Amino acid sequence: MDVNALAAARKYAAARPATEPGPEAGGVLGDVARDFATTLREGEDTAKAALVGEADPHALVEALVQAELAVETVVTVRDKVVEAYQDILRMPV
């Protein structure tokens, strides 16, 4: 019994580093998030400029569709990630 508990503790200690955030995970996702924020900000800036008559309607439509594309991508990926996470939570232990 003691041997089994010890083995389990050792396995747990060995598996722990795998769950820690890696150095590169924040990098890629951070870049994606920054890119997304930049696209959204461009859309907002162009919309503001178009409303006061500084940007032409083509730039407005282009920026808004780019922002729409970015939002759709991010929302779809988020939904997929949340779905996968919930699948893990529902896993019978």
Place this chain on the structure above:
Amino acid sequence: MTDFSASLSLSASGLRAQAQRLRHLSENIANADTPGYRRKTVPFEMTDGAGDGRGLVRTGRVKLDRSDLARVYDPAHPLADPSGHYDGSNVDLVIEIADAREAQRSYEANLKMFDQARQMSGALLDLLRR
């Protein structure tokens, strides 16, 4: 920048260029009766798109049509010379209307491509939704 958003930028540049072309065509037609007016032509040129290989289109420097001005006979006109003629404009309405129709068709084509890129990206993301 993905291919889809590059397509969107390219189509938008085409739309903008055709709109500028139409702007100068309107100017030509509005000045068709202006004495001495020379019709303006708009050349299209490709940009490097900040060096990433995207060939956005833009309109270059507006050029004046150097063909001869129409000689209009109207002795009562203040600009008429001793023979009773004055220089009209060299705008041919038929050419301008045909050019405007071409701009319209090209605009529609760019609009279709814009919509196409949007639909394709939407269809791709739909794969992840089911």
